Amino acid sequence: MKFCAKTLEDTKFLAECFSSLVDEDGLFVTLTGDIGAGKTQFIRYVLEYLNVSSKVTSPSFVILNEYKCSKFPIYHFDLYRLEEKGLKSVISELREYSKDKNLTFIEWAEFAHNEIPENSLKIDVQYDQNNLDIRYFEFSSNDKKMIDFIEKLSKKAGIK
Numbered sequence: 001m002k003f004c005a006k007t008l009e010d011t012k013f014l015a016e017c018f019s020s021l022v023d024e025d026g027l028f029v030t031l032t033g034d035i036g037a038g039k040t041q042f043i044r045y046v047l048e049y050l051n052v053s054s055k056v057t058s059p060s061f062v063i064l065n066e067y068k069c070s071k072f073p074i075y076h077f078d079l080y081r082l083e084e085k086g087l088k089s090v091i092s093e094l095r096e097y098s099k100d101k102n103l104t105f106i107e108w109a110e111f112a113h114n115e116i117p118e119n120s121l122k123i124d125v126q127y128d129q130n131n132l133d134i135r136y137f138e139f140s141s142n143d144k145k146m147i148d149f150i151e152k153l154s155k156k157a158g159i160k
Contacts, residue, residue: 015045017156030109033125080108
């Protein structure tokens with residue numbers, strides 16, 4: 001499923017639809033895309049709709065931010081600055097936070113070198129080549145539960 005966000009309001013709408021579908025079982029979400037494409041902004045909006053009261057920031061320098069909401073704990077990783085040794089140090093946390101009852105976001109998941117669980121929801125965020133204000137959010141997964149989630153999101157967001 002591919003969603004075109006022409007404005008920040010479109011991204012916010014997508015985040016609202018997304019957050020309304022996350023149930024108590026949580027999700028393990030990976031995000032890929034260029035710097036500044038909108039990965040962290042999307043997460044900020046999702047957490048806003050989940051009533052997270054803490055300020056949501058990019059964990060680029062701290063690797064992991066943890067937030068609380070009424071449904072589950074939320075973990076937000078950023079693997080951009082990790083090299084091979086650094087990645088090895090967080091692999092066990094990635095596996096732990098991929099279990100049910102958490103909402104986990106992994107930015108720069110392409111640096112995880114196949115350590116991402118199969119039951120993840122993948123979001124690729126890209127700029128439009130001709131208009132840098134436009135973003136495309138492409139959702140995919142090989143997991144049946146995540147495919148069902150994507151179908152519900154598509155319907156809720158009005159994507160055909």
